Amino acid sequence: MQPNSAILSAEGLTRIFGSGKKKVVAVDHVDFDIKFKEIVSLVGQSGSGKTTIGRMLLNLLKPSEGKIKFIGRNIKEFAKGKARLEYWKKVQGVFQDPFSSFNQFFSIKRNLRRTFRLMEQKMSAEQKDALIKQSLELVNVDPDDVMDKFPFELSGGQRQRIMLARIFLIKPKVLIADEPTSMIDATLRSGILRLLMKLRDAEEMTILFITHDMGLAYYVSDRIFVMHEGKIVEEGDAEEIVFHPSHPYTKKLISDVPVLNKEWL
Ligand SMILES: Nc1ncnc2c1ncn2[C@@H]1O[C@H](COP(=O)(O)OP(=O)(O)OP(=O)(O)O)[C@@H](O)[C@H]1O
């Protein structure tokens, strides 16, 4: 793919929950392009619709209106069965709530072994375990400590790091990372974010980074989409958005960031 071509795009993307008095327009006619090898942040306050967009991009939730294209094809084509598995090989998510990605009744080892179902290559159990170990070490988790534990026996931050380890195993084309480091303390967070940024170069990965934190968005991304009440109210290069915001809501988000300094990473 060429660097400037759209890998994921949304047209008139809308999601409504409930009906009547309880109706919530979570995402309201949103259009965007995410380009190959780009890191884009989707920033907005709680309830603005960020996760809902992420879930639709992952084919976990159907749009009420509008469409999403992956390399030019409507992702409706990949909504079920084998096609959906194929899609998940290429477009993977890391979630805000790391519990949702694990089978509670399986050990971490068994949970991670299951990711190999998404992969083409045939590997022996030893080869799989060696790769699992390697990817856990990348995210600063001691394999000997966690492999035989169950998800509920780990901290939120450990679970989040293990979810990221899955990404190093699967190496998708696109990663939808929804607050992927919200439970990881600051000392480890920057290392993990740097690792994600490296994936873009080493694996040609495209990343949509979802966060409420404009500071984090600035550190990691090329472009920023600002979301407010279901709409993208402003988008542009990260520098432009942070230093020359035009929408009042963007200005407010920026005024809430204590220090903006790229040296932080
Ligand atoms: N399954 C659902 N059923 C009903 N309403 C929902 C559902 N999922 C989300 N919503 C509503 O849609 C709106 C957007 O929610 P969403 O989770 O996308 O926000 P968000 O930007 O990710 O917020 P946060 O930063 O808190 O994670 C909210 O008003 C939420 O209550």
Ligand SMILES: [Mg+2]
């Ligand atoms: Mg969310």
